[in-house]
Amino acid sequence: MYRPEIKVFDCTIRDGGLINNYKFTDDFVKAVYRACCEAGVDFIELGKKLAESDDYNRKDYGKWNFCDDDDVQRVIDSYECENPPLVAVMYDVGRVDISALKPRDNTPFDMIRTACYVPDIDKGLDLAIRCKDLGYLTTINIMAASAAIENDLLEALAQVNDCKEVDYLYLVDSYGAFYSEQVSHYLNLYKKYAPDKELGFHAHNNQQLGFANTQQAIIEGVNMLDATINGIGRGAGNCNLELLLMFLKNPKFDVRPIYKTIQEDFVPLRQEIEWGFNDIYGISGCMNQHPRAAMKFRADKKNQDNAYDFFVESTRLDDTDIA
């Protein structure tokens, strides 16, 4: 039996873009959109909507970091679908221009997801309120919950709970540090301190637990589930959408279009960019570290598999005299 409240949220382009500077071809983005349409996925996130500047421009940072309305509309228009997914885009606190956002009726977007760390929760809520005023569905994705001081996190959760303009509140395992017991622990805090909010979960696969932890979130009552095709995403990547769809029993889902785009579009992409579990990300996740050290280590192709060296290097980070 399936739980009809469960929604599947594809963030393939948005999270995958973190490893290729959002330089997916239009054809690739259209293929992902089409696969999600055919598979019955509920939401699709096509990138970030950051403010453009001279330093931070489309040429260097890729068009899906900015998600101009026209670019996104062209993707949507490329495939006709009876029940297309709702289209989302991500806002990063401090890097967006909300004054440029048009009302929902005049854009291709249905949802704006706002990502922020605990200390920026007020800025995040401000963005969410403004987005809601423009008619959008909204989320607050609190990043790196595993690295927050718990009391600060609880205060942030209570603030989100009091903000009626937030539709979904996300637990995000940014560092891929959670075991299932931590998923339960944090979600119990979320349910206690933000009891009025519908919850979402966003995993990372550092310890090969992205899919398993998403299942644990389901068990804990979470109904909004992030996943990416083939698990693409920064570092160890995310929960694999195709595995998740096979786990869920809702007859509206069809996994075949996802495997079709994997075969046709993702297998070739794997020759160009790397994602997924490896020893280095496993250590990084277990140590509850930001993945930047692991990514830097992997960038040195000659030594990228030296797991022992990385382990020693990572533990020695704590050796410096700060007691």
Next chain:
Amino acid sequence: MYRPEIKVFDCTIRDGGLINNYKFTDDFVKAVYRACCEAGVDFIELGKKLAESDDYNRKDYGKWNFCDDDDVQRVIDSYECENPPLVAVMYDVGRVDISALKPRDNTPFDMIRTACYVPDIDKGLDLAIRCKDLGYLTTINIMAASAAIENDLLEALAQVNDCKEVDYLYLVDSYGAFYSEQVSHYLNLYKKYAPDKELGFHAHNNQQLGFANTQQAIIEGVNMLDATINGIGRGAGNCNLELLLMFLKNPKFDVRPIYKTIQEDFVPLRQEIEWGFNDIYGISGCMNQHPRAAMKFRADKKNQDNAYDFFVESTRLDDTDIA
């Protein structure tokens, strides 16, 4: 806090041997043994102990398929260790010669693990009894529980429970088909129908759930945990020993020697043989299939990543007219 009853069982050579016909070099086996010694692992399984014949000979099938006493003793003698792991070897029902087994005091082995399918449970128990009579620790590893008719499985569990010569009873997810909820379901059956037995769990990683399911087994009270270095094993491989050791909090474990052998011995091996999760094994696991179809599909290097084709092929297996 850790659970002192938990034992970690390394089956790197035994399960890894399934993908290279047990043709590990002596140096490789010694490196694995040394790493397990230094890491504080409780048990190590150095291969199978099958009966040799003209057809089934050491040259074609690799010496670790036969585990002659002298070969194993040389490995043990290669590294001195205060608390070395107990040494195990695997018996396959129908492929062994128990009359050739000497008493425990005269061999390098401490434990004989007997693997059998549900229909062969009586043969498996017969072997376990004879091994116990010779002084060995014994296990019954019931393979492919996910594919057994449940009532037959329950009868087998009750038989094992009544057999005092069996020290450990294993739940084995041979097809990598379990989600955590199935791990709990089956373990509840095991606890109900074999309440007197200490339980073990052996995962496969087809759906990236090998490590997660092993955690679930711990939650359900299992104290004997199989794992392999770097997750090596047939098809998608097993629970990664290094991830498991980092999860467990027992101070006797040290994961560094495991990462050292990964860096020095396993990374080069990855150039020669393949193991670990991929799309094909994911589909195979979700469909609760024996991995032979997936392995055959992967063997065709040109088309090995055609996940959509494999999905269609796999589902059409059910199309034949057998209703």
